[in-house]
Structure formats: structure tokens, C-alpha cells
Amino acid sequence: MNQTGNERSSVVLGTRGSKLAVQQSEWVQAQLHKLAPHVTVTLQRIQTSGDKILDVPLAQIGGKGLFVKEIEEALLSGEIDLAVHSMKDVPTELPEGLAILCVPPREDPRDALISRDGLLFHDLPRGAKIGTSSLRRQSQLLHARPDLTIALLRGNLDTRLRKLREGQYDAIVLAAAGLRRLAWAHEITEYLSPQISLPAIGQGALGIEGRRDDLFIRSLLSGLNHASSMTAVLAERALLHRLQGGCQVPIAAHATVTGTGVRLEGLVSSVDGKELFRETADGTIEDPESIGIQLAERLLARGGDRILREIYGSA
Numbered sequence: 001m002n003q004t005g006n007e008r009s010s011v012v013l014g015t016r017g018s019k020l021a022v023q024q025s026e027w028v029q030a031q032l033h034k035l036a037p038h039v040t041v042t043l044q045r046i047q048t049s050g051d052k053i054l055d056v057p058l059a060q061i062g063g064k065g066l067f068v069k070e071i072e073e074a075l076l077s078g079e080i081d082l083a084v085h086s087m088k089d090v091p092t093e094l095p096e097g098l099a100i101l102c103v104p105p106r107e108d109p110r111d112a113l114i115s116r117d118g119l120l121f122h123d124l125p126r127g128a129k130i131g132t133s134s135l136r137r138q139s140q141l142l143h144a145r146p147d148l149t150i151a152l153l154r155g156n157l158d159t160r161l162r163k164l165r166e167g168q169y170d171a172i173v174l175a176a177a178g179l180r181r182l183a184w185a186h187e188i189t190e191y192l193s194p195q196i197s198l199p200a201i202g203q204g205a206l207g208i209e210g211r212r213d214d215l216f217i218r219s220l221l222s223g224l225n226h227a228s229s230m231t232a233v234l235a236e237r238a239l240l241h242r243l244q245g246g247c248q249v250p251i252a253a254h255a256t257v258t259g260t261g262v263r264l265e266g267l268v269s270s271v272d273g274k275e276l277f278r279e280t281a282d283g284t285i286e287d288p289e290s291i292g293i294q295l296a297e298r299l300l301a302r303g304g305d306r307i308l309r310e311i312y313g314s315a
Contacts, residue, residue, distance in 0.1 A: 008216055011081040012041075014079075015083065016047070016071070020157055020182055021084070022045070028084050028224070031104070035224065044074075046070050046074055048068065048070045072095050081217055082208055082221070085206065086177075087207040087237075092237050092240050092241035099209065100207045100233075102208040102224050102230075107177035107181060108177055108180055109203045109204035110191045111137060111174070112176040113188070115189045116164055116167065120190045121190055121196060124170060130150050131152070131153030131160065131164065132150060132172065135271055137173050138250070139250035140269065141173070157174065175199075175200075175203055177204035194254055198252035201252070205233050231262060231285050233255075234288040234292070235253075235255040235262055236253040236254065238288065238289035238293055240292075241292075242293045242297070245308075249308060249311050250270070252266065254266075262284060262285055263280060263281075264281050264295050266280075266281075266295045267279070270307050270310075270311075275307060277299055279295055
């Protein structure tokens with residue numbers, strides 16, 4: 001199974017076991033079947049640490065890597081040949097020997113508000129209880145509306161929606177992409193504009209990870225890669241890497257690619273949303289990482305460096 005360049009008739013795709021993760025992996029499986037009908041792609045579900053620990057904020061237990069570590073170990077051992085991730089869950093530094101080989105066309109990157117009474121964000125009553133597990137969302141929502149109450153919300157999408165229906169929250173904020181992929185877009189009360197909630201790095205994008213030297217998988221995935229989605233993700237991840245950001249720090253970024261140009265918008269915020277620094281940078285598709293680094297430097301110079309020091313100093 002762990003041959004590098006040889007033609008193979010079957011490969012194993014690793015995935016988390018959540019409804020959304022399996023749906024995303026089945027979509028990739030179907031696309032690969034169209035591109036290479038002679039290759040059988042089998043799904044293998046792998047439970048990650050992030051799937052097991054559901055009652056603690058991600059920032060307290062290690063953040064992004066919790067959703068990929070066990071899957072990456074299976075890749076390195078040759079147990080699986082490729083893995084499908086939500087790019088917002090993937091750390092900016094990958095284990096030696098692994099790489100993101102493909103980013104398919106990106107879904108809607110925005111955050112979505114789902115409110116129990118159908119109220120829009122600005123119409124929610126004072127003190128409304130909003131469920132989210134993301135410090136990025138928390139800080140921006142509080143920046144826009146300091147009167148809101150933010151409460152921890154973890155679990156798979158169906159679990160989060162159930163908790164809202166049970167009345168545990170007045171509204172919850174989720175990634176629009178996951179809801180759309182599960183055909184649950186009808187649940188969305190409002191797509192939050194990036195001015196209210198700038199998305200997470202890589203939000204809405206899938207990343208397919210494999211062994212760097214596996215030429216067969218690299219070739220198999222080449223027809224599924226979407227150049228502008230890959231470019232946008234590279235710019236966003238370069239910003240995150242330069243800021244050395246994890247789940248403990250409210251960092252957001254979204255890149256748009258138009259022709260040969262790339263515009264990247266990013267922010268760094270205090271957890272309570274009282275201080276929020278927002279900047280944009282422009283460049284070309286030739287070097288998206290340099291745009292991310294440039295924007296990170298601007299954010300640091302504006303005051304982001306002080307916020308990062310304060311957060312990491314108290315962590």
C-alpha cells in the first residue's frame with residue numbers, strides 16, 4: 001500500500017468519523033472515481049483526539065492538531081494513502097514527509113448564524129447567549145456587540161444544532177461550508193459578513209494530505225486541485241504561520257483571487273474583542289506566501305505583537 005510511484009488499483013482514504021467528515025471524504029471518493037475509474041478508493045474511519053474530548057475548549061487542549069494527529073500517523077505508517085481534512089483544522093507545520101497535495105474548489109468560507117427565533121445578528125436581544133467554541137468568533141462577535149454572552153459549544157454539527165433547538169442557546173455560529181455540504185443550508189438564519197466575522201484560515205476549503213514522495217497519489221489528485229483555492233489557502237496559512245497562531249489566539253484571514261491578483265484581509269484580536277487590528281495586503285498568484293507574511297508583519301506592527309505576547313504569556 002505504501003509504494004511511492006507505482007501504479008496501484010486500490011488506495012485507502014483516511015477520514016474522521018463525523019457525519020461531515022465522512023460526507024466530505026465520500027465527495028472526494030466520488031470525484032476520484034470520475035477521474036480514475038480503474039482505482040478503487042476505500043474509506044477508513046479514524047477517531048482523533050479532538051473527536052474524543054468534547055467538553056473542553058480547543059484552546060485548552062492543544063488546538064488544531066487534535067483533529068489530524070492520528071490520521072497523519074496512519075499516513076506515515078502506510079496504513080492509509082491519503083486523508084481529507086477541513087483546512088481550518090490543519091496546523092501550519094506538517095510532519096516530515098507529509099504534504100497537502102490538493103485543495104479542491106472551496107465552499108463558502110463565511111460564518112453562519114443560526115438563531116432559535118429567526119432573528120438576525122443585530123436584532124438579537126441584549127445579553128443573548130451565543131454558542132461557539134472559537135475564540136476567533138467570540139472576539140469578533142463581542143467586538144461588534146459587547147452586550148452578548150458567549151458560551152462554549154462543542155460537538156459535531158448535528159449535536160450543536162440539537163443543543164440550539166433544546167434552548168441551550170439563543171443562537172449559534174457555525175461554518176457555512178459544513179452546513180452547505182450536508183445540505184443543511186436551510187438552517188442558516190444569516191450569513192455573517194466578513195466585516196462582522198472574518199473567517200478562519202482555510203475555512204470552507206478541503207485539503208487532501210498524502211506522503212510527499214507518493215507520486216501515484218500526487219498524480220491521482222492532480223485533476224482535482226483547484227488552483228485559485230490552493231493559492232488563497234497558501235496566503236492565509238502563511239499569515240498564520242508567521243504569527244505562530246493557534247487556537248489560543250483570535251486570528252482570522254480570508255484571501256480572494258481575481259485573475260492574477262490576490263487580496264488578503266486579516267486580523268488579530270484580544271479574546272474579549274476590545275482590541276482588534278485589521279489590515280489588507282495585495283499581491284500576485286506567483287507568490288501567495290509572501291502576501292501572508294507581509295500582512296502578518298503589518299498586523300504585528302499595528303499592535304498584534306502585544307496581543308500575542310499577552311495571550312501566550314498568560315497561557
